[in-house]
Structure formats: C-alpha cells, structure tokens
C-alpha cells in the first residue's frame with residue numbers, strides 16, 4: 001500500500017472535494033488537548049495538521065510517521081515553509097509493524113488514517129501506537145463514519161464506496177470498508193472525551209484520553225480488595 005502516487009495531488013483534491021471541512025475536523029479539539037511535549041503524528045500525509053500543531057504547541061517536539069516517502073516529503077516542505085524551530089523527526093514507517101523504543105508520546109494525532117486498515121490490521125496498528133503512548137496520553141482522531149440508519153447512512157455508504165474504490169486503485173489500501181476503532185482504543189485504556197460529527201454525520205472528530213490507573217485507596221490496600 002502506498003500513497004506515493006497521490007502525494008502531489010492530495011492537497012488540491014482535498015480543496016476541491018472537501019473545501020475546509022477536513023481541516024475543521026482535524027483541528028476541532030486541538031485547543032482542548034492538555035499541554036503536550038512529545039507529539040506523534042501517524043499517517044500525517046501532507047502536513048496540514050502538523051502545521052496547526054506546530055502553531056499551537058511551540059514547546060513540543062514532533063515525530064511524524066508515514067509509510068509514503070512522497071507524503072513525508074510534502075510534510076517536510078510544509079514544515080520548512082512555516083519556518084518554526086521545534087524539534088522534529090520525519091520517519092518513513094509502516095505502522096502495522098512499527099515498534100517504538102524512545103520516550104512515550106503524550107499526544108497522538110491520527111487523521112483519516114485508521115480508516116486505511118482492514119479489520120485484521122487495525123487492532124495491531126492501534127496496539128502499536130498504544131504501546132508508545134504515555135499513561136495519560138491524549139489521542140486526536142478524525143475519520144469517516146457510517147451513521148446507524150436512515151438517508152445519512154445510505155449517503156455515507158455511497159460516498160465511502162466511491163472513496164474506497166478510488167483509494168484501492170490509486171494506493172492499493174487493504175481496507176474495503178470503515179472499521180470502527182472505538183473498541184480497540186478502549187482496549188488501550190483510552191476513553192472518549194469529546195466528539196463532533198460533520199457533514200450529515202459523514203465525518204467525526206474525537207478527542208480520546210488515556211486515564212492513568214486509579215491509585216489504590218488505603219482501605220482497599222489493607223483489605224486486599226481490587227480497586
């Protein structure tokens with residue numbers, strides 16, 4: 001799977017097909033994220049979210065992972081253009097097999113990325129990211145969704161059938177449909193904090209937060225009770 005062929009076209013296609021909508025989703029909860037110093041952006045593509053993060057988090061260091069060298073190149077160009085001086089690492093990586101060995105990340109950003117994976121791949125990708133996340137990390141997630149019922153559901157199914165058809169030809173992604181990531185995020189101890197849906201429930205912007213394990217109370221410790 002590679003987005004290399006799309007990299008040069010991704011930005012203008014987004015502008016033509018979605019206007020400012022995707023960027024509104026990406027940045028919806030950015031102002032509500034607790035202060036982060038070590039930020040991971042996965043499948044970041046052209047770097048528009050990276051730019052927004054850099055502007056709101058002048059003290060943070062950033063790690064940008066993407067499987068596509070051409071997409072990373074787009075993000076690097078954008079980074080140079082905005083001319084900020086934070087510490088940054090760009091790395092070509094497949095998140096399906098990635099293992100992190102450095103300091104844990106306190107903010108994860110994944111926009112229109114989790115929907116690239118099949119039901120078999122998605123739990124592994126989320127577990128790999130979870131293993132790299134700090135005990136109180138936040139996770140910003142934007143993705144397409146399929147509403148539960150009615151005309152909005154039919155509309156979303158049609159839009160997504162066209163989108164997946166296109167991406168399968170252009171990039172050879174393995175996903176054939178949207179897989180709901182919620183259960184896998186919960187398995188990594190993330191809990192949903194904020195959610196907004198856009199464009200008749202075609203898109204969703206979430207803020208998830210990993211909650212540190214509750215400290216055992218003195219009573220529970222002395223009685224040997226689980227907390």
Ligand SMILES: C[S@@+](CC[C@H](N)C(=O)[O-])C[C@H]1O[C@@H](n2cnc3c(N)ncnc32)[C@H](O)[C@@H]1O
Pocket residue numbers: 001002003004022026042043044045046049065066067068071093094095096110111112113116
């Ligand atoms: C649909 S684009 C989304 C780009 C951007 N995050 C956005 O908000 O528009 C998916 C991105 O995920 C990257 N990607 C897909 N599969 C990947 C994988 N297995 N490992 C790392 N990056 C991957 C692609 O190269 C591409 O940049």
